[in-house]
Amino acid sequence: MTDLARYAADHGLRHFLFSFSDLFGVQRAKLVPASAVNQLARDGAGFAGFAAWLAMTPADPDVLGLPDPASLAVLPWQRNVAWVATDLQVEGRPLEQSPRWVLRRQLERATQLGYSFRTGVEAEFFLLQPGGTAIADVHDTQSKPCYDQLALMRQFELIGGLLEAMEELGWGPYQADHEDANGQFEINWTFADALVTADRHALFRVMAQSMAEPLGARVSFGPKPFPQLTGSGAHLHHSLWDDSGRNLFHDPRGELGLSRLAYHFLGGLLEHAPALCAITNPTAESYARLGGQTTNSGATWSPGWISYGGNNRSHMVRIPDDQRLELRLADSAASPYLLPAAVLAAGLDGLERQLDPGPRNDANLYTDPPAPSTAASLPASLDEALAAFATDTVLRDALGEPFCQAYESLRRQHS
Numbered sequence: 001m002t003d004l005a006r007y008a009a010d011h012g013l014r015h016f017l018f019s020f021s022d023l024f025g026v027q028r029a030k031l032v033p034a035s036a037v038n039q040l041a042r043d044g045a046g047f048a049g050f051a052a053w054l055a056m057t058p059a060d061p062d063v064l065g066l067p068d069p070a071s072l073a074v075l076p077w078q079r080n081v082a083w084v085a086t087d088l089q090v091e092g093r094p095l096e097q098s099p100r101w102v103l104r105r106q107l108e109r110a111t112q113l114g115y116s117f118r119t120g121v122e123a124e125f126f127l128l129q130p131g132g133t134a135i136a137d138v139h140d141t142q143s144k145p146c147y148d149q150l151a152l153m154r155q156f157e158l159i160g161g162l163l164e165a166m167e168e169l170g171w172g173p174y175q176a177d178h179e180d181a182n183g184q185f186e187i188n189w190t191f192a193d194a195l196v197t198a199d200r201h202a203l204f205r206v207m208a209q210s211m212a213e214p215l216g217a218r219v220s221f222g223p224k225p226f227p228q229l230t231g232s233g234a235h236l237h238h239s240l241w242d243d244s245g246r247n248l249f250h251d252p253r254g255e256l257g258l259s260r261l262a263y264h265f266l267g268g269l270l271e272h273a274p275a276l277c278a279i280t281n282p283t284a285e286s287y288a289r290l291g292g293q294t295t296n297s298g299a300t301w302s303p304g305w306i307s308y309g310g311n312n313r314s315h316m317v318r319i320p321d322d323q324r325l326e327l328r329l330a331d332s333a334a335s336p337y338l339l340p341a342a343v344l345a346a347g348l349d350g351l352e353r354q355l356d357p358g359p360r361n362d363a364n365l366y367t368d369p370p371a372p373s374t375a376a377s378l379p380a381s382l383d384e385a386l387a388a389f390a391t392d393t394v395l396r397d398a399l400g401e402p403f404c405q406a407y408e409s410l411r412r413q414h415s
Contacts, residue, residue: 020085027206028052120237155185173190265351315365
């Protein structure tokens with residue numbers, strides 16, 4: 001175990017945030033002083049499971065959060081505090097419905113098959129006034145505001161600050177832009193092992209909100225806060241690699257430069273798409289984004305059908321190049337951990353059964369929707385997605401029934 005007390009002394013830290021993400025993606029934490037950090041790293045920080053969205057009761061034993069030192073990050077906006085992701089246990093055993101554990105299980109399954117899973121996520125968000133009912137910048141009014149240079153620079157203090165924070169953390173940020181909706185932004189950082197990306201995604205949600213508040217603004221990760229504007233996605237770029245560091249999705253002889261393995265993985269995504277929506281699009285608001293009405297900019301930029309295309313953003317899965325797949329289904333409410341876990345579970349089923357995704361569709365589906373015989377529509381509501389999730393036994397077996405039952409129960413109660 002890393003000596004966190006020694007790390008604190010060497011880096012001028014006074015406190016640690018022992019953090020976890022619950023089933024609704026809410027970031028929870030305890031603030032641990034450096035003087036007590038090694039004891040709590042050994043014994044775990046105690047949480048009452050019922051107090052978070054973990055599908056537990058007040059009668060259940062303590063949930064203990066054990067820090068993973070590999071995730072440790074000194075907060076760039078509070079440099080005497082470090083954030084660390086924890087793995088949750090109850091009475092010495094992993095809490096099976098905890099999102100980070102669900103992802104770990106899928107990554108272990110991939111490792112046993114000889115694969116490592118690498119991901120990158122496009123983190124879209126709205127910047128709002130403190131009350132949350134209007135965008136922060138009253139001058140951001142263009143009907144096509146995407147890449148608006150002036151609107152981007154009016155928010156330079158926050159957006160530039162987030163890029164600098166990511167550079168300090170070693171994430172490799174490479175661009176930020178004003179997105180398709182008024183008040184909407186996106187920041188991209190370099191892809192990595194799926195668990196690393198998930199931890200960074202979880203911390204990013206905290207970081208964006210923490211850095212916006214002193215500037216008098218509020219960050220929203222709501223999927224569709226304004227009906228007339230484009231919703232916020234969490235597009236997941238992903239690929240499988242082998243132990244030698246070779247990208248197994250790439251094959252210059254394959255269609256669009258992708259391997260048969262990549263297409264089987266894609267087949268799994270299409271096969272399980274209705275059930276995946278329960279995780280990738282987890283709120284009632286999510287379904288105002290999927291296949292929703294045309295926005296002020298002229299397109300929703302979200303899928304409506306179970307389909308894939310080449311470098312074509314009107315489909316559920318895009319093939320942007322010969323290295324990866326991009327799942328455009330997920331929205332910004334998706335759990336940083338459950339999103340890659342569900343994608344990996346579906347894709348591995350595609351590999352094991354060698355599922356064929358069928359021919360790609362190169363049409364603009366916003367103007368030329370597919371014939372019903374060639375592509376099914378995505379669920380139109382959370383209830384419909386949860387019904388598909390309830391009957392997808394393959395996906396449930398992979399993710400584990402304790403998690404599936406806990407997640408489904410909470411979502412039905414609070415949809």
